[in-house]
Amino acid sequence: AGSGEGDGGKPFKVIAFTSGNQTPIGAWWVKQVQADAKTNGWDLTMIQGDFDFQKMNPQVESAIGQGADAIFDGYTDVASISSIVTAAKDSDIPIFAVDAGTEANDAFALNVTSNQQGIADQTVQEISTQLGGLQGKNVMVIGHDPHPGIRMRASLAEAELKKAGANIAGGAIQKVKSPATGRTEALALVSDYLTANPNGLDAVWVGWDDAALGAAQGVSESGSKAIVTGCDASSEALAAIQSGSSPLVATVEQPWLTVNKTVEDAITAYQKDGTKPSKNFDAVATTLVTKDNAASITPSDKLGS
């Protein structure tokens, strides 16, 4: 392996994998990469796993064993792919990644993700604006630990909310266990909390839109006036924000198109002459989405279309 022989007889071989193909973004990414691979002339092996690393990792490793020029990780946390990282190191193949960890890690030639601190800042600020200050306000924070991005922004948001004098409802971050049932879990968490504490919420900060929509449903069904923020800018969330009738007032657009483009550019650069990026981590800025700008945002699940 080593540098790109893209111009030689053999095509440039890329192994791409994502563990998140059941999420809309993951599904978009798969399609996007497949399309771009054609343009870039990659021989692409796309491996998808539903968060089942026991099945996915060996597939990736076996592909690595059969030789490749570059590895492209989409939305799969570095923690879950230790064995892939090892295999790639052994075969001396660089890994380029989209959203594969919240901080720099020398497992990757490049990992570009969105800025979690920025997301937390933007959403907490929006809550503060809408509520007219956070002092003494009751805010529920709903997170999901297995996802490192959500985990990180949730704890950043919690810290900021506390600092601004808000009370964290329930005393701590509420944890959703499975992404599959995120919406129903968040719905139950909020409904139950509001029954136990009528008018006990001024806002619900949620780490991602699917659960945020569940939380918003819980808020409106309970007749509470609380507002909800999410993250991802899914079309469903955007529609809810635009409608003005949903408690969901804000989400955050993560610039996946640009992020993916950046990473793909790095891969093609490597393909051309073997250059690797100068720094291996970048966290790019995000856009807060509210009723004002929602119409102009491309939904994260309609990326590319």
Place this chain on the structure above:
Amino acid sequence: MTEPAEPTSSSPALTTTTAAAAPAAAAPGPFALEARDVSKHFDGVHALQGAHLAVRPGEIHALLGENGAGKSTLIKVVTGVYAPDGGTVVRDGEEVQFTGVRAANRAGVVALYQELSIIPSISVAENVLLGEQMPSRGGLVSWRRMRQRARVHLQRLNQRIPLDLLAGELSPVQQTMVSVARALATDAKVLILDEPTASLTDTEIRELFVVLRSLRDEGVAIVYVSHRLEEVFELCDRLTIMRNGSHITTKDVSASTIDEVISTMVGRDPGSLYPDRGTVTDQVTISVSELQGRRVKDVSFSAHAGEVLGIGGLAGSGRSELLRILAGAQQQTSGTITVGDRAVPARAAVPQMLEAGVALVPEERRSQGVVLGATIRDNIALANIPTVSTGGLVSGARISTIVERGMRDLQIKAHSPRQPVGELSGGNQQKVVLAKMLARRPKVLLMDEPTRGIDVGTKAEIYRLIRQLAAGGTTVIAVSSELPELIGMSDRVLIMHEGRVSGEVDAADADEEVLLSYCYGKADVR
């Protein structure tokens, strides 16, 4: 020691004795095993109340009593399966409290339990040496020694069964023999056999008796439970009779007669076993022509309203299959069945046959006849769903009517129609199966071994019932392995041999020898 429960309703001719003091006969010696004043109740039912049993080394002791008298329960108490509510168990003069079968086995007390025989999914050899008997060293099993030992034990019963077969692949008879071999393999000092011969035929019974006698001569104490009293008188030295969970009497076999035993068991004079025959009409209710099955070959016959047709033959001669085909439980490969004047479609299954008026009381009560966990009521309702429902809706009132009638007509002994059938004695379970099928008012009632494991009193009832049905115009076709029963209850007897009908005899002038020769396929005897 308390006096055992009331013998007042019993025939005055009988004397009642307290067990421990009792064994009036022979010299009072040290007992190998004693049960003293044992009581046990289930769910409000007193299965045992003042039960006594005392067995000497070197005797074969019959334990007798009608269905539900408490024999099996007593056996389970003395072998540690059940903890008694009261009373004591004494082994070699020492009071013991077995915590389980294992403890009892270690103390040399081993039982072959009724209705529980083999583990179908493991090999014959393992079945023979199940549990503690399995030859092992340091937890490792020696398959070689296991086969050797299993072969020896089976040979003792003159059984040559391939040891590596799964026990479930054996015929029912062989399965029973395997479980007998297991009991014999334990070198028990007290060996208890609960109806070992219920599903055996003469050959195996002979082999078993030889072994039991030699064990007795070696000083083993043997308790033997059977409803076949002839056997008891042939084999046993002493007998204990129970009734309603209580000890009634213990005496030497030589000092009693079958009639006396029967009336002691039943608590009154049972009268004659077989009722008088009725009149058979000319009206053909069912006729069969050139029927072929897996085992059944070219069987043709017809039966009439009011007739009791007995079917005999050796084990495996195809009698059960014949009944199953007639009932639609199995498909014939060719041949026709005509019920009344209508030919039954070749692929007719049980529902259609029931509709046509043919009902089967199957051979294996517990696995084919009743849902053990379900109540009497539900079991009876089971076979009558079409008749107690309108437009797909079941009528509880109509179920109650048939259940009530069934329980009354057949005198099913239970404390409520809501009692699970699994808690009833064998005879009462059989009556539930009968009740369930009779409620369909069949024109042709097929009965496979209708009295297996059933006490004499109940047997007589069942024979009477069969006669009553026949008198009402029903045709009864009954398979039996007991020749006297075949002759006694039937109007006409067909004998099968290797799937074919090898002989047909008018029951009124049949004798056992002739039937037997037909059983062996010697059709030319006469």
Place this chain on the structure above:
Amino acid sequence: MTATPTRNPGIEDTSAGVLAVPRRSLGQRALSGGTVLALVVLVLFFFAMRPDVFLTFTNVRNILYQVSILAIIAVAQTVVMVVGDFDLSVAATSSLAGSVAGALLTAGQSVTVAVVAAVAVGLAIGLVNGLLVAYLNLSAFVATLASMTSIVGAAYLVTEGTTLFNFPAGFTQLGQGRLFNIPMPVYLAVLIALVAWAVLRFTTTGRSWYAIGGNVEVARLSGISVRRSRLLAFTVAGLVAGIGGVLLAARLGSSSAVQGSDNLMFSVAAVFLGMTVIRSGAANLGGTVIGVAIIGVMSNGLNILGVNSYVQQVVTGIIIIAAVTLSSLKTRSR
């Protein structure tokens, strides 16, 4: 001779006992249900902890709303378990049905078309499961495990892996509308449970199911068409699961391939809890409802007390074990 007199069954028994389910005296019955006891204990406990909240109208409605769809899936599971089988595909079937409805709505089909098609998909899956089990004699466990796998794959294909949403109000009203301030799914769950209860209790089909669950061979020899009945049970389960899936999609206003996947385990747990309610240990609708209630009360109560969701999960398992143990102790001491 032998027969003891019995109560006259004709007089008091007209209320027709469910097959395989014995009847006990009122006193025994009240005591019997260790499982019922467990539910009562749970309710009392949470009430004692939060008397101001737990038994309020809002919260009870809340619990009912939360368990309504689980209850429907559990009804499907009950039917199959009455026949002595298992259906591991119920939750997947409901997800697929919801996904199909969602996809059709997204494609601009009418609510009626979407709902009918989704329910038909549920029914078809049930039919296939039934054919595999009843006619090809596959073990229900393997057959439905395998079909579950395929169904989830199909749901991914239908949704293309995304979450479908933006359904017309006519559809979401099915899941979110209210009548007398009670959400529609609650009525539907009650309705479906009642119908299923009546079917199990009063119809020949229900009786046949119980008979088969008791002992297949006995049922067959008693003239019950075992194959057809089992086929029917699976088909009904598929149909009911399909309805559950449509309601879940309507309730959430969205559908995805994995939506409601936790309903499998919870439905099985509910039926098993319910089996401990009655002596025969057969699956039964009343018991299932109690099982669902235990699960619902537990999760709502723990949320109300603000218990960490990981701890909740640990506690959930322990409570299930405690409930079942309690009831088995009761049974043994009888």
Place this chain on the structure above:
Amino acid sequence: MTATPTRNPGIEDTSAGVLAVPRRSLGQRALSGGTVLALVVLVLFFFAMRPDVFLTFTNVRNILYQVSILAIIAVAQTVVMVVGDFDLSVAATSSLAGSVAGALLTAGQSVTVAVVAAVAVGLAIGLVNGLLVAYLNLSAFVATLASMTSIVGAAYLVTEGTTLFNFPAGFTQLGQGRLFNIPMPVYLAVLIALVAWAVLRFTTTGRSWYAIGGNVEVARLSGISVRRSRLLAFTVAGLVAGIGGVLLAARLGSSSAVQGSDNLMFSVAAVFLGMTVIRSGAANLGGTVIGVAIIGVMSNGLNILGVNSYVQQVVTGIIIIAAVTLSSLKTRSR
């Protein structure tokens, strides 16, 4: 006397008859395994499709590597299913064991301490399951369903919901190291399977398990300590699942609460597939290995053909059904 005589069954009836379990000749037996046939068909099919890849050393090693941990979990499941029970907690137990190992390593404990503690946790869970089932008489299904729920919760607590990683090489070598170019887990899976096979076949314990699985009542009345044996079976299953979990963590270089949760369904599927291999229809190690192989070959082969992962899932279900149907047809045609 009463009874009619019979032919001596010892002589001619050795070919005899059939009660519940059919018996086949050697020739038939060789043919018998429809399941084996299914495996062969799968292998041939994929070989025909990609002769350049499928049976290469690399790919076969790859398949072995992919299934090695599933095989270990399936061994655990086999042991419990031999006794006639189920263990729905095997996969959760392995996740928790892996999580415990991960947490201890992260906390700076030595590899030995981490491994021993993790395996001990597996053993302890097995013990608890065994006590619930054997001594409290809970249905294995409910007991292990409930314990599964608690165990997953505990694993979330141990990992704080995250994925732990960055383990010392001494640990990851257990899962990723190679000997003669074959990964360690393959050796360990083979070793564990062999030991389990020997235990099942040659020890009194193993034979008691089979007896109990065949008929508990008969086993009990034959003096087998049913309770102790069942307890032991669950304990062994917990222990083996614990080892599987440690290996999975080492193999992936990470541990999380839900890691390997697919192993539950697949292990059950493997054992069920394996049960169709032998006459008695009991769970058995050889059969399980074949079942695991079918699952592994199928998943690897479909990947090699580049089948879309949703379609793969659909096809997986269909293949499992086909395999089981094939074997049951074989049995019926006897």
